[in-house]
Amino acid sequence: MGLPTWLFYDHPEAYVRAFDVAGKKWSIVVSTAPHFFIGGNDNALWALLVGVLFSFGAAGYLQMIVTRSRRIQMLVDERTMQLRTANQDLVADIAARKHAEQELQLRDRAIEASANAIIITSAEGPDYGIEYVNPAFERITGYAEEEALGRNIDFLWQRDSEQPGIEELRACLQEQREGQAVMRNYRKDGTLLWSDMYIAPVRDDYGRVSHYVIAQYDITATKRYESELEFQTNRDSLTGLANRTLLRDRLSQAISYAYRYNHPIWVLFIDLDRFKFVNDTLGHQAGDILLKAVASRMNSVVRDTDTISRMGGDEFVVVLPERTDSGLSTSIVRRLMDAIAQPLTIEGHEFFISSSVGVSVYPADGVEPETLIKHADIAMYRAKETGRNNFQFYTSEMNERALERLRIEGDLRLAIERDEFLLYYQPQVDLVSKKIIGVEALIRWQHPELGMVPPARFISLAEETGLIVPIGNWVIREACRQSKVWQDEGFIGLRTAVNLSARQFAQQNLVQSIQDALTATSLLPASLEIELTESLVMADVEQAIGILRDMKTLGVQLSIDDFGTGYSSLSYLKRFPIDVLKIDRSFVNDITTDPDDAAIVTSIISLAHSLRLSVIAEGVETREQLDYLQQHGCDQIQGYFFSRPVTAEVMTQMLRDGTRLQLTDDQPA
Incomplete structure (x- = not known):
């Protein structure tokens, strides 16, 4: 029985090979599929078998070639992808490096252009030598970079070592932490430089401190403004003496101390005799000159622990607390009156200014600042009534006269x-x-x-x-x-x-x-x-x-x-x-x-x-x-x-x- 003369195949992987077997033309369908069909126009079995075997060998070889080709292609594609990815990573890394370099340059320019001083010091004690200062440091302190490198930062406060801020900075170095301190520094020419200093440690990849960065802000103008505000709040703008606010604070402190140690306090209320005549004849400018001169004279007589206050106009209050090395006596009052009474020349005119003084004593005449001042004021008016240019101690009878005076x-x-x-x-x-x-x-x-x-x-x-x-x-x-x-x-x-x-x-x-x-x-x-x-x-x-x-x-x-x-x-x-x-x-x-x-x-x-x-x-x-x-x-x-x-x-x-x-x-x- 002969083989069928027909051949069909329907697999997409199949292909046809034509060859001669025993003088016959054969067409072989070679397929990578699991089933295949062959067909021809001869029924010679041997030829068929040989053809089939040959077809199988050829198909396997071809399959091997195809598989290898595909494997190579996949490898090429994989390597290509890897190269492409590596190239992209390299491009990104280059971009990142450029960005980092730009940021570093920007930061460097910012430090160089900063209006505040930047100082970088070594983390190695005990000197913590300066390794870098920016131009602002040179401008603010007056020290050139070469004069600062290698030195400890303590040269900035010179001999002014009794400052709380110094201890804070030293603690930050020892404890390797951030900190802040307001300090009195001194420029190269010796002038005072108030600084607000911030310190921070710089750590490496292993967390070890390698350097310290110190930012120094010049707050001298701010401190000067604060001083002016404090002066305006607590001082008389004309004479520089204590004003009413500071007087009450000082007197309250003196009373607390006197109460603790059982010491007396004298409060003097001083009024210049005939001051209005100077104001009315030569004007307020001449009156201001006189008041400043009187303030200076009184300051030269009293002790450092005493307080002189200008209450307004030509009225002054002096607080005389007793010290352990000296008591209080009327000689202090007379020294003040004698100092005021010295001749004074204003605009070519010589004036003789006397004063009337009232004295109240703590605790006999009061235990509150307002009471002591009021009673000294009453005693001063009694001094004026008795002819001026004298002093009177407060008595209770004076209070009755003062009330009558208010009525009159x-x-x-x-x-x-x-x-x-x-x-x-x-x-x-x-x-x-x-x-x-x-x-x-x-x-x-x-x-x-x-x-x-x-x-x-x-x-x-x-x-x-x-x-x-x-x-x-x-x-x-x-x-x-x-x-x-x-x-x-x-x-x-x-x-x-x-x-x-x-x-x-x-x-x-x-x-x-x-x-x-x-x-x-x-x-x-x-x-x-x-x-x-x-x-x-x-x-x-x-x-x-x-x-x-x-x-x-x-x-x-x-x-x-x-x-x-x-x-x-x-x-x-x-x-x-x-x-x-x-x-x-x-x-x-x-x-x-x-x-x-x-x-x-x-x-x-x-x-x-x-x-x-x-x-x-x-x-x-x-x-x-x-x-x-x-x-x-x-x-x-x-x-x-x-x-x-x-x-x-x-x-x-x-x-x-x-x-x-x-x-x-x-x-x-």
Whole structure:
């Protein structure tokens, strides 16, 4: 049975091979599939078998070649992929390296361009030598790089080694940690450099510290600003003394210490006498110069442990805590007063400034800062009331007077509006004619509840508050009005004297205000006499001479009151355009018992006559005083021996009656 002559195959891996077997043409289907079919046109079995065997061998060979080719191709593809991946990694690595280099360059430029100093030190102690500094370090410290390399950073604080920040930096090095410290460094030229320093360790791949990086920030300007803020908060901007805030803090600390060790504290309240006169005559700039000079003088007297504070204006408070090596005594107060009282020249003018001081003592006068200051203030006002230029210790009675003073001050502001003031007049008598030739106008206050308030209780208060200016202007106008009344009654030669205070004398429009009073009342100028104290005109001689000359042009009379108590010299006295010298009552009181006072009175009378001036003695109360004055050529007297101050009505009646000085035993009371 012959083989089929047909052949079919349907496997995609099959292919046909044609060859001759026994002269016959055969087509063999060779396939890599598990089944195959062959076919031909001959039924010779041998030929078929040979063909089949050959086909199998060829197919296996071909299969081997194909498999190997594929394996090689896969290997090539795999290697190609690996090369491609390696190339991509290499490109990425190169890019990363370039980026890292750029970042390093950027960081290096940033360090080089930094406005703050950067310092890199070795981690090897004990020197921790500097290995790098940036240009900012050179600019900030003044040290060149070569001057810093290899050195320990402690050369920046020189001998200023007592700083908490130094211990912090050393601890950071020893403990290999980060830290921060504010320190006082010093530049190469020795100037102070405040630095905020940050330190951080640099670790290698194994975590070991190899270096330290220190960032140094220059905070000198910030510290200076903080100091200015602290100064403004706690110090008086003009004098540099402690202000109220710092005073209370210091006094509180002193009280705590004094309580613990049972020590006393003295609190002094100091007020400059007649400071307003300087301000009003030369201006506030001159006043500021005086205040700074006084502050400097007081600082030179007190101890380092004492505190001086300016409370405002011309008021100062001094805290004197007791130390173990020295107690507290009044000599400290006197040293302060003497230092203040030294002559002071301002803008070519010489001033003599005294002070009034009140003293309170802890714990007797209070245990709280506010209480001690208040009581010292009260004692200071008592010192002013007793004549100024002295000191007083606080007493409980002073508190009652202080309360009364507050009441009087409030009422005083309304006294002019309520028309509560009136003038009394004390006659002045000529010792030759024995007639009344003048009067001195003296203010009184008719208080609706307190009754008649004497000048001693309110004049000094009016001076301090500035109310003396409107009160003084009222006195001038009222005196001119009453003098005009007497003038109209025929007492043409009668002279009315009015005292001027320092505050009035300092008025810019003083001369004009006097002129206005004369004009308003139509009073003859020669009937008005302006009295000024010797100390007032001597405070600023040149200024006083100019004002006196301006007043003299009005036609009024001028006199120097309380003569002999100030600092006059003959050269100055000759330049004053004055008409009368008044001998102070302090010399007249003991004229018959004290040879020195008698000699002074005699000298004043002689001096006045040599200058063609009239002399009037005030405070004459006895026949013996009168006799002495008359014997030595005194021109006029004023005092209780002839008459106390009286109302305008009584004075008018005395003028109408022609009352004279009677040198008999029954003198008027």
